[in-house]
Amino acid sequence: MANRVINKIRIALIQLAVTSNKDNNLKHAMSMISQAAMKSRADSADSITPLVVLPECFNSPYGTQYFSEYAEEIPGKTTQMLSQIAKEEKIYLIGGSIPEKREGKLYNTATVYNPQGEMLLKYSKCHLFDIDIPGKIRFQESEVLSPGNQLGMFEMSGGLKIGLGICYDIRFPELSLLLARKGCKLLVFPGAFNMTTGPAHWELLQRGRALDNQSYIAACSPARDTKATYTAWGHSSVVDPWGDVIIKAEETEAIICTDIDLDRVDSVRQQIPVQTQKRNDIYQLKDC
């Protein structure tokens, strides 16, 4: 089984309704993960282990005023629950992100689990969401959060490499280029764009990163809640290496599920071979 060539992944994005009640958020997330696992296995003749994804900040409302109250250490209650459900449902799980408390600082951190419930990756958002759009939205994550300093990638069985970024990270093409250069053919972004930047940039950025890298891009948002202090845009989606949106949620709570065909990455890269036509003599991506 270890040498089996895997060229397909089934991915399920959970566009979760998040509230200010942490216990309810956790209970609800676990139930939605079980539903996503069931949905991904339904109608499937093959036995692909599903990859299930939660959104950014799934156990807490998204806002600098909430992070310290909702923050946990890792491992802690939330990540123990994620590990257990990954094991019970026998899935790969990208556990969205949570506010993490570590050595007196706070981070926006995602964790990833294999079907044995082992943590494969802990990744902290490395580009903090600091923006100020007059009359629309001001958000300064750096007022309370510290940035991570490492790339996020993990391997599924069969040696499949998956890249991980969190929300604002998608705006920095170099991060995705590096992950793709390290062999990731699917990049996943738990994210929570808003009612200003969502309609303007959410899909555009995903399609842009898909084209830059000729890779699949998946972005998973919380469901829209117009009564929340921060209203998420929703529209979780998956974009293919040609830049086409292959599946997209509306704004309400939903589970969307699709196959990722990794042979498609190779064929697009062969047709338009920009990956091998880079002019490293006049510019270079540096891996620090």
Ligand SMILES: NC(=O)CC(=O)C(=O)O
């Ligand atoms: N929430 C984010 O980190 C990013 C975002 O909303 C945006 O880039 O727009």
